Amino acid sequence: MTTPAMRRVAILCHGFAALALAQNLPIDLAPILDRLSEEAAAFRYLAPRMLAEERLEQMAVKPPARFRPRIGQSAEAPPKPVTQTKVVISEYTFSAFREAPDALHEMRQIVSVDGRKIRTPEKARQTLTAGVISADDRLRKQMLVELQKHGLLETAIDFG
Known part of the structure; x- marks a missing residue:
């Protein structure tokens, strides 16, 4: 962060x-x-009070869909990695969980993936605000797994 x-x-x-x-x-x-x-200390104090938009372009190696035995010359060389590029625009903020109040986590709401609109930026900001001020951790935990639902293959750690 x-x-x-x-x-x-x-x-x-x-x-x-x-x-x-x-x-x-x-x-x-x-x-x-x-x-x-x-x-x-200043970051720890200010981070939960900020809300920002991020454009993340992620390139990741895509796992094979299923096992495919290879025979002949194709079996001699390792399979070529298949890469997948995703462009994700999201709104994000920082928050802590009740069980670890000193550890900040990045919470985000996806606005669009590869140009396909998921929700409006206003709705994303409203959900983030509700998640941060909520006394319950369920909404915050749900926001942590949202990137995987939209096809991102690895954890995104670009805080910009």
């Missing part, structure tokens, strides 16, 4: 570390870690 501000802090930390190593100076990580901790 990164934001532009968190990326800048991480780059700054790496820059300080590289500069200190280049000059053979001892690295004083305390102020860097303090600043990083401040940014993480």
Whole structure:
């Protein structure tokens, strides 16, 4: 889970570390870690209050439909992987579950898959808001598995 501000802090930390190593100076990580901790706390506070739209283009290796024995020359070479590309537009936010209130999870509602409309952005935002403020975890857990229902083959971890 990164934001532009968190990326800048991480780059700054790496820059300080590289500069200190280049000059053979001892690295004083305390102020860097303090600043990083401040940014993480700000993200933890603000993330559940934000709502954003994301366009995800995912290319994944598609598993074979069923076992097909090969004979002859085709059996000598491994089968060629078949790739599948999906373009998913979704609305997302962050929320926590009751059993782990300190762990943020990305909640999303799919708006369209490969240009095929699933729901309106307004309906997606309304569902996300209801899921975040709900006292029950069922809606939040349902939102976590929605990507798989629309044909995405692997977990998407693009937080942009």
